[in-house]
Amino acid sequence: MTAAAAAAATAIAAIATTLPTRSESKTDTERENGKESRTKRYGMVIDVRRCIGCHACTVACKSEFDVPLGVNRAWVEYVEKGVYPNVGRSFLPRLCNHCSVPPCVTVCPTNATYKRPQDGIVVVDSGLCIGCKYCIQACPYDARFLNPVTGFADKCDFCIHRVSKGLVPSCVNTCVGGARIFGDLGDPNSNISKLIANNQVTVLRREMGTFPNVYYIGADHTDELDAKRPEVRKVQVVTHRRHEERR
Ligand code: SF4
Ligand code: SF4
Ligand code: SF4
Numbered sequence: 104m105t106a107a108a109a110a111a112a113t114a115i116a117a118i119a120t121t122l123p124t125r126s127e128s129k130t131d132t133e134r135e136n137g138k139e140s141r142t143k144r145y146g147m148v149i150d151v152r153r154c155i156g157c158h159a160c161t162v163a164c165k166s167e168f169d170v171p172l173g174v175n176r177a178w179v180e181y182v183e184k185g186v187y188p189n190v191g192r193s194f195l196p197r198l199c200n201h202c203s204v205p206p207c208v209t210v211c212p213t214n215a216t217y218k219r220p221q222d223g224i225v226v227v228d229s230g231l232c233i234g235c236k237y238c239i240q241a242c243p244y245d246a247r248f249l250n251p252v253t254g255f256a257d258k259c260d261f262c263i264h265r266v267s268k269g270l271v272p273s274c275v276n277t278c279v280g281g282a283r284i285f286g287d288l289g290d291p292n293s294n295i296s297k298l299i300a301n302n303q304v305t306v307l308r309r310e311m312g313t314f315p316n317v318y319y320i321g322a323d324h325t326d327e328l329d330a331k332r333p334e335v336r337k338v339q340v341v342t343h344r345r346h347e348e349r350r
Pocket of ligand 1: 199200201205206225241243244246247313
């Protein structure tokens with residue numbers, strides 16, 4: 104470790120000791136969810152065959168959380184492949200994967216990012232966040248950003264304020280194609296569990312070992328990296344993020 108890195112680590116440790124503990128900064132939603140008796144494991148299935156690329160989910164999420172311009176908690180990527188006239192476009196709705204082994208949690212020096220034991224949702228406690236961006240660098244899915252208004256790390260939280268009241272996340276509620284299905288993966292009788300049991304599903308970047316809880320049916324997961332594969336002649340992903348930022 105360099106002297107500068109050691110000094111930064113010391114500074115962060117000093118800040119962390121002055122921050123409130125999570126129990127002191129509990130939200131109403133957390134308290135409500137704490138009353139739930141059965142542990143859940145929330146997840147989402149995205150059936151790409153049903154997605155029409157309308158971006159209604161992106162807009163609904165923006166509206167739900169007043170997300171500033173230039174950043175997104177949920178978004179839809181366009182995957183364009185082929186060389187004219189043999190070209191095709193598919194859609195890839197995206198959000199935080201609420202990973203079972205989330206590297207964003209491991210690197211957070213203040214425990215601001217954590218996985219809720221009652222339902223597996225990965226959240227950011229803004230009362231503990233110091234805006235160091237470690238989690239943004241650690242996420243292999245570009246699911247996080249520093250909110251330019253608050254200065255804290257931000258991302259999808261499966262709309263816990265809605266879910267705690269028995270509603271589905273806003274992106275699910277607004278999906279005109281019925282492509283986003285939310286539910287309890289721990290309940291074998293839930294719709295989402297049945298979908299996973301009866302369809303071939305995939306996850307993003309399985310090789311990262313993060314065990315995402317967002318599953319895809321019929322997805323084309325190719326991205327810029329696939330351009331290096333000889334069998335793929337041309338791949339272009341249209342996204343709100345610049346190419347360099349997605350590496
Ligand atoms: S997708 Fe990224 S931000 Fe979400 S839990 Fe996984 S590592 Fe963390
Ligand atoms: S920016 Fe991320 S890693 Fe840093 S304190 Fe906030 S949540 Fe934790
Ligand atoms: S709202 Fe549904 S159909 Fe429209 S882009 Fe989002 S996931 Fe696809």
